[in-house]
Amino acid sequence: MDLQYLLLSVEANVATVTINRPDKGNALAPQVLEEVAALFTELGVREDVRVVVLTGGEKYFSAGFDLNEIRKLEKVSNEAYINLFHRAYRAILFCPQPVICAVGGAAIAGGFDLTLMCDIRYASERAKFGQREIVLSLTPVMDPLWRIIGLGRAKEVALTGRIYDAYEAEKMGYVSRVFPEGKLLEEVGAIAREMATYDRGCLRETKALSNKVLNEDLDGAMRVQEWLFRTYIGSEDNHQRIDALQAKLAAARKK
Structure with a gap:
């Protein structure tokens, strides 16, 4: 498929998806979301892909919503835009393969929500995390956040709109490990390649199991x-x- 705002590489059964809109801090314009939804749906049926890595590179992850796009919306015309976000979210969340998120910079609001849909999150020490919807008079995505860090912590993240550094995110259990600046993609790539040597069916079933047992x-x-x-x-x-x-x-x- 033709991609304008995402980069895709597949090597050793690992697909690396890079959000590539650096001039806008990788903000999530409608076209970016369309590509995310379509690409993850396509990757889900590829037999040569066992693990997916989602990243914005070493410097960025995603600044979140494209505020210029949101400012154009009215209540009566917001359904298609909101549906677009949730199609992208669901494409990641329900991708059959494990999805690892490598966060090199700020993951804010909608960008934070993309990290939320991934199975494992790793961060550079320069990463920042914030569910900032409340600041814009918007409601956040609480599920699966509360399943990852617990209801009390999730309420704090959602209701205060605080921005957390990488080590705070690791301490609360949102991030699994923090790597030195400039080493994130190298380290996460090694983890992903090791995972990709495991049985394809076991990887998929273990992910499906982790989602199923919660219910x-x-x-x-x-x-x-x-x-x-x-x-x-x-x-x-x-x-x-x-x-x-x-x-x-x-x-x-x-x-």
């Missing part, structure tokens, strides 16, 4: 997990990986 009672969740584990244990790939690990451990013991 199950404990007994239902345990049954789903039992069924999935039974599906993969004893498979040819399972046996091959056990053999490889045992060979590696045996070689290490001989040293």
